[in-house]
Amino acid sequence: MEPDKHLQKVELASDVYAICIQHALITEKQEVMGLLLGEIDEEECISKISACMILHRSDKQPDRVEISPEQLCGASAYAEELASSLRKPIRVIGWYHSHPHITVWPSHVDIKTQANYQMMDPLFVGLIFSVYNSDPQTKSNQVQLTCFQAKVNGDQLERREVPLFIQNAPLAPYNLKQIVDLPKILIQEELEIHSNNDGETNDPLVKLHNDAVKTVAVANIVSNVSIPILEGLTARLSATQCRIKELQAIKEKLLAELKE
Known part of the structure; x- marks a missing residue:
């Protein structure tokens, strides 16, 4: 990771936000995952997420997800198709996954995974959707979202929260x-x-x-x-x-x- 280069802000299209939540709510037994596509303002360090790609799970686990190199290659090819049709520099700029029945905060495994992605792209971002996590006071389920990157603190990896803004957008x-x-x-x-x-x-x-x-x-x-x-x-x-x-x-x- 480049220690001096990190995201200042993430803009998430509302239709992508809706897709991610819908995907996260399909199961309360295993985590789901996907990749985020869009553009990066390199000068301002702003990520603009305008599309996503739902990934096929080869292994269903309640506490972890993995993205294979083949899936990354497939997402990159899909991003190239979008870039060509939209005439915009669309590429893979992040990933998302769900936390059913647990808090929204990334685990040490999530932070390590995020750090590995940032080795390839220091502006790569991670989103976590916490679903089916009930509030003990209201006795109701709540959906929470966090946007994060990994940072090095001494010889430890920690999360760094990134400001997230949802931008109104039509369903593309x-x-x-x-x-x-x-x-x-x-x-x-x-x-x-x-x-x-x-x-x-x-x-x-x-x-x-x-x-x-x-x-x-x-x-x-x-x-x-x-x-x-x-x-x-x-x-x-x-x-x-x-x-x-x-x-x-x-x-x-x-x-x-x-x-x-």
Whole structure:
């Protein structure tokens, strides 16, 4: 890491923020993860996150996540495609993951992982979404978000909090695709887990049981993820159409006043 170079501010597009929260809330048993894409103002040391990439988990764990080099390469290729289509210098500038049922603060493993990323890019940033963590006073679940980098303090690694600002942004088509693809990624994860267990036995009853468990898992994804996403997007479309009608009525009224 470059000790004198660190982020001063992070600007997170509101649609990316919504995707990350939706991703974090899909499970309260394992952590989920993804990569953040956008632009970096090198002079001001400001990170502008405008897109994300939901990652496929090869190993589900309740207390840690890992990003493979292959996933980083895939995200870099995706960033290049966005940069070409948007004509902006889009690249991978950070990562995010969830903390179900625990505090938002990064663990020593998270800080070490963040430090490794900063070895490649000193302005790389990490976001953590704490979900399903109930407040003992209000007895209600709360969602918390922290934005951090790693810093060296003597021979110890510590977190350094970075100011985070959420910027209002429309739902971009490439971010909409991430939402739509989320159930597909989850189903693929389930199918891979069960395919690895299929060859462990020739007992027909065990195979029947495994098939039933797989079917239930996929059905749960459809009912708990796919349907809510569809309902949310349908409601958003309806609200947008109502707003268009309101603006059209205002436009017609103004044009009529101009003719008078």
